[in-house]
Amino acid sequence: MSFELTDLCDTVKRNCDIANANHAADSTLCVYLLKMREYYRWDQGLRFDAALDENSLGRWLRAQEEYWETIETEPFRPLVVDNYRFDPFDAASVNSVLAGNGLVYSAGFGIRGAA
Secondary structure, three states, rough: OOOHHHHHHHOOOOOOOOHHHHHHHOOOOOHHHHHHHHHHHHHHOOOOOOOOHHHHHHHHHHHHHHHHHOOOOOOOOEEEEEEEOOOOOOHHHHHHEEEEHOOOOOOOOOHHHOO
């Protein structure tokens, strides 16, 4: 690979965080909390059948929401692959460069066109 995969992953993660900061709470409270439980499992590398510590989950959720408050007005960052800068929603162009590396990128819009 002629690009830094770690940097690309960090940018994708940051863009996901920005999207979450703006739209994670668009669901009902019940759905939001259920989704956040699964996001916590993924973020912490926990198996689906792992028992969750409610105190740890609560602290993580508070920290996540506080972090989102600090980034919710940030613009999405361009993706840099092979010294090319791509709009993060131009998945076709990103994938045209990634294809030779056995990687694929996906981006899209959420409910009611949310970015």
